[in-house]
Amino acid sequence: MTRVSCDCDVLVVGGGNAALCAAIAARRAGAAVLLLEAAPKSLRGGNARHSRNMRVMHDAPTPWVRGCYPADDYRADLQRVAGAAATSADGGLARRFIDASADILDWLAGNGVRFHRGTDDVLPYSRKTAFFLGGGKALVNALYATAEALGVVVRYDSAVRALHLRDGPPAVTVGDAGIAIRAGALVVASGGFQADPGWLRRQWGGAAGAVTVRGTPHATGVPLKALLEEGADPVGAADRCHVVAVDGRAPPFDGGIVTRLDGLPHGIVVDRDGRRFADEGAVVGPSRYTAWGELVAHCPGAVAFSVFDSAIAGRFRPSIFPAIQADSVGGLASALGIGPPALESTVAAFNAAVAGGGATAGIHPPKTRLAAPVTVPPFGAYPVRAGVTSTCLGVRVDGLARVLRPDGTAIDGVHAAGIIMAPNILGTGYLAGSAMTIGAVFGRIAGREAAAHALR
Numbered sequence: 001m002t003r004v005s006c007d008c009d010v011l012v013v014g015g016g017n018a019a020l021c022a023a024i025a026a027r028r029a030g031a032a033v034l035l036l037e038a039a040p041k042s043l044r045g046g047n048a049r050h051s052r053n054m055r056v057m058h059d060a061p062t063p064w065v066r067g068c069y070p071a072d073d074y075r076a077d078l079q080r081v082a083g084a085a086a087t088s089a090d091g092g093l094a095r096r097f098i099d100a101s102a103d104i105l106d107w108l109a110g111n112g113v114r115f116h117r118g119t120d121d122v123l124p125y126s127r128k129t130a131f132f133l134g135g136g137k138a139l140v141n142a143l144y145a146t147a148e149a150l151g152v153v154v155r156y157d158s159a160v161r162a163l164h165l166r167d168g169p170p171a172v173t174v175g176d177a178g179i180a181i182r183a184g185a186l187v188v189a190s191g192g193f194q195a196d197p198g199w200l201r202r203q204w205g206g207a208a209g210a211v212t213v214r215g216t217p218h219a220t221g222v223p224l225k226a227l228l229e230e231g232a233d234p235v236g237a238a239d240r241c242h243v244v245a246v247d248g249r250a251p252p253f254d255g256g257i258v259t260r261l262d263g264l265p266h267g268i269v270v271d272r273d274g275r276r277f278a279d280e281g282a283v284v285g286p287s288r289y290t291a292w293g294e295l296v297a298h299c300p301g302a303v304a305f306s307v308f309d310s311a312i313a314g315r316f317r318p319s320i321f322p323a324i325q326a327d328s329v330g331g332l333a334s335a336l337g338i339g340p341p342a343l344e345s346t347v348a349a350f351n352a353a354v355a356g357g358g359a360t361a362g363i364h365p366p367k368t369r370l371a372a373p374v375t376v377p378p379f380g381a382y383p384v385r386a387g388v389t390s391t392c393l394g395v396r397v398d399g400l401a402r403v404l405r406p407d408g409t410a411i412d413g414v415h416a417a418g419i420i421m422a423p424n425i426l427g428t429g430y431l432a433g434s435a436m437t438i439g440a441v442f443g444r445i446a447g448r449e450a451a452a453h454a455l456r
């Protein structure tokens with residue numbers, strides 16, 4: 001490796017929410033900061049670009065969130081999804097995170113981010129989350145503008161290929177030319193590795209081609225793997241990821257939130273052989289997207305079809321892609337590539353089983369809620385696939401966002417923030433709105449601590 005000297009104190013790897021918060025915090029603490037973003041400028045901002053809200057504790061209404069969401073409620077929600085991660089020895093980290101979420105909106109607002117007012121009625125009411133005015137893209141643009149105005153040097157198209165942490169101050173190798181940059185301290189905020197095609201193939205085998213990545217194609221996990229090779233303690237699970245059900249026609253990357261499919265609990269859902277495989281009414285709340293993502297991921301070919309008739313179609317938000325339609329169930333089956341007799345017999349059996357009270361009787365699997373016969377033409381369907389949000393493997397950190405070895409010692413001058421360390425808080429679970437908060441809270445801590453380390 002040819003090292004070139006660098007006049008930065010803090011080097012930030014990544015260009016999403018966590019990286020930007022780290023860069024701003026480090027710069028405000030007096031450090032010279034260089035931020036390396038793998039994406040081109042037009043696609044900067046990682047998955048944060050697609051996000052819309054963040055979950056914060058508050059004991060009283062604020063300009064941005066109504067009611068209150070006390071720390072104990074937040075902790076209970078976290079424990080429900082994260083289990084051991086939120087209650088184990090690292091529970092202290094979760095507590096610290098929740099407490100630090102209390103003023104993170106003020107801090108972000110002070111750095112240019114704008115939020116919907118809590119009294120706006122344009123978005124679903126939530127006492128738990130604040131919504132970004134203009135969405136995640138506006139948040140990302142605001143943070144870049146602030147970072148650059150403060151003097152953070154931003155380099156796009158700058159994928160970090162390797163980390164060098166064992167010999168002196170941290171250093172990274174950047175780009176195809178293999179330029180090496182050394183810094184006083186490092187913040188790694190490069191997200192997960194869901195966009196690594198090798199990982200997709202290992203997890204999904206032949207069905208990998210059916211899986212889409214909802215966000216950035218740049219989250220290939222090179223810095224995460226490098227951290228692990230350099231001795232960081234892994235946390236979370238390499239074979240787990242967060243998925244939701246998306247329209248099967250979504251692009252392979254960056255489809256974003258609009259590709260999510262809403263209506264699965266309303267009609268019936270069949271696999272590529274035309275068979276129902278789950279109780280469509282089992283989950284009807286916000287977790288239905290995840291529940292269906294998991295179910296579809298395990299279908300043959302990782303594909304399924306949401307099937308409904310014209311009476312049911314009016315009961316849910318349509319996909320951004322047009323429904324595939326036909327005047328008969330057999331015609332719909334042909335359009336979907338399913339053998340017509342198979343789908344006709346599934347629909348007939350389902351219709352015959354619809355009993356009173358919105359449930360079925362006498363079929364397996366049952367439909368326990370929202371059961372209505374599929375009889376009114378035209379019949380419609382959406383192809384469904386699993387859309388990956390992020391992976392669940394990260395590096396262990398302490399309360400100062402320092403990356404830890406398995407023996408609990410910190411790797412000198414190396415910090416991590418965002419999804420790359422989120423399993424410390426979430427385990428392999430997912431709590432809506434918490435990922436952006438983890439990025440902002442630990443980005444801020446990591447930037448401040450990295451600056452302190454570098455300037456010491």
Ligand SMILES: Cc1cc2nc3c(=O)[nH]c(=O)nc-3n(C[C@H](O)[C@H](O)[C@H](O)COP(=O)(O)OP(=O)(O)OC[C@H]3O[C@@H](n4cnc5c(N)ncnc54)[C@H](O)[C@@H]3O)c2cc1C
Nearest residue numbers: 014015016018038046047048052160191418419433435436
């Ligand atoms: C469609 C969608 C909607 C979402 N909605 C929400 C929401 O409403 N609320 C919420 O809390 N969470 C939401 N999330 C999750 C949230 O966006 C992410 O958890 C969060 O953005 C992660 O932030 P991060 O900075 O850790 O990583 P990312 O946003 O993934 O950013 C990683 C950054 O690192 C860069 N990078 C990667 N590898 C390298 C490398 N080798 N060298 C240099 N740079 C590199 C990438 O280009 C990118 O800029 C959503 C995710 C998606 C996909």
